[in-house]
Amino acid sequence: LDTVKDTSELIDAALGIGMDPDHMGADLVVLDTLRSIHSGDENDATWMAFVLSNLRLLQRATGAAVMILHHHSKPTKENSTSLSHRVRGSSVILGALDGLIGLSAMNRDGLVRAQVLKSRAIQTAGFHYWILPTESGGITLTYHEAKSDLAAKLRELFSSRTEVTWTDMLAVAKAVHPFKQDPALRTSVSRVLSMLEGQTAIVKKGRGTWGRP
Numbered sequence: 001l002d003t004v005k006d007t008s009e010l011i012d013a014a015l016g017i018g019m020d021p022d023h024m025g026a027d028l029v030v031l032d033t034l035r036s037i038h039s040g041d042e043n044d045a046t047w048m049a050f051v052l053s054n055l056r057l058l059q060r061a062t063g064a065a066v067m068i069l070h071h072h073s074k075p076t077k078e079n080s081t082s083l084s085h086r087v088r089g090s091s092v093i094l095g096a097l098d099g100l101i102g103l104s105a106m107n108r109d110g111l112v113r114a115q116v117l118k119s120r121a122i123q124t125a126g127f128h129y130w131i132l133p134t135e136s137g138g139i140t141l142t143y144h145e146a147k148s149d150l151a152a153k154l155r156e157l158f159s160s161r162t163e164v165t166w167t168d169m170l171a172v173a174k175a176v177h178p179f180k181q182d183p184a185l186r187t188s189v190s191r192v193l194s195m196l197e198g199q200t201a202i203v204k205k206g207r208g209t210w211g212r213p
Helices: 004-015 045-062 091-096 150-160 166-176 182-198
Strands: 028-032 065-069 099-105 112-119 127-133 139-145 203-206 209-211
Touching (some): 004 045, 028 045, 150 166
Antiparallel strands (some): 112 127
16 A cells, blocks of 8 residues: 555455445455555654555545554563564554554464454453364354453452362362463462462461461
8 A cells, every 4th residue: 555546446446345236345354464565664654654544544435444464573671572562663553553452372272362452442451362273163262351360369269268279279270261271370370379478368277278367
């Protein structure tokens, strides 16, 4: 989309999709990837503002949702580990988006975390989705809220019981993180347990049991 002419041709193509003369036009336009739809420097703020304005023109002219696939950079001390701070290229890219969903590979089985990092329509903090491929070639999509994180759930467990065992805590961890393997779950429980002990929220009661002070 280096020129307005390029954008106009894409608009015409999107409006011409369909077989029913009364319901023509695309509902969703997917562009894969942002790097491939222009020939300029993605770090040039002026240039990227022009490209993104063409995409906004595409959206308004067609009424379709426009989804752009884009890569993020590797984490550094400067850009932190947050995906929203690692959008590759000029900062105007992030600023122009109505929404941003970050995808992160979590293991070798194909598990992916989809996290809503920005949205003009909804509150983004506090939830993400787990995406896991199925044997039939489809995917399963699982909603996960941050309020259900392990530390919060373990606090609830300790507030409801006099004593809690390691097995009890591991069961809670499996419910919160159903796709994690046992070694990773044990590590997560140990970290939260150490944090709660450090805050004197819980104390060790006996062999393999913990509870409130």
